[in-house]
Amino acid sequence: MRELPEKLAEVVAEIDSITDRFERQEVLIETADRFDSVRVPESVAVKPYAEERRAPACESDAFVWAVDQADGTLKFYFDVLNPQGLSAMAMAVILAETLEGTPLEQIAHLPTDIVFKLFGKELSMGKGAGLMGIISMVQNEAKKRL
Numbered sequence: 001m002r003e004l005p006e007k008l009a010e011v012v013a014e015i016d017s018i019t020d021r022f023e024r025q026e027v028l029i030e031t032a033d034r035f036d037s038v039r040v041p042e043s044v045a046v047k048p049y050a051e052e053r054r055a056p057a058c059e060s061d062a063f064v065w066a067v068d069q070a071d072g073t074l075k076f077y078f079d080v081l082n083p084q085g086l087s088a089m090a091m092a093v094i095l096a097e098t099l100e101g102t103p104l105e106q107i108a109h110l111p112t113d114i115v116f117k118l119f120g121k122e123l124s125m126g127k128g129a130g131l132m133g134i135i136s137m138v139q140n141e142a143k144k145r146l
Contacts, residue, residue, distance in 0.1 A: 007097070021120065028119065063080075076100075078092035
């Protein structure tokens, strides 16, 4: 696996080390509870959102935005239209909280398979594809600016 940005690597290692499936789910639900802190503000986007912001294959209707920062990095915002989309919300929180201040080159090369380290190998194919779609949107925002 390609080297992860430091803050993201710490979160992935911490969650990946949880071997009890229910404990892992609880940690991810608690993470999703912080979703409002990364929800897209009206100053960035309003509904209905542009389709090019929609994460591919995400059944929870996740959307991704990146705002350029003065230091050349990106600040990520998300929305998840499905109120039951806790996995998508948790993924959004993890990405937003750990990628702030990260060089674009590192974001552009994030490995999408971190989804399985975070959510476990028993993740359904559909949910996994949607979560990887969120990561690919984040990667693409960085690639556009490189």
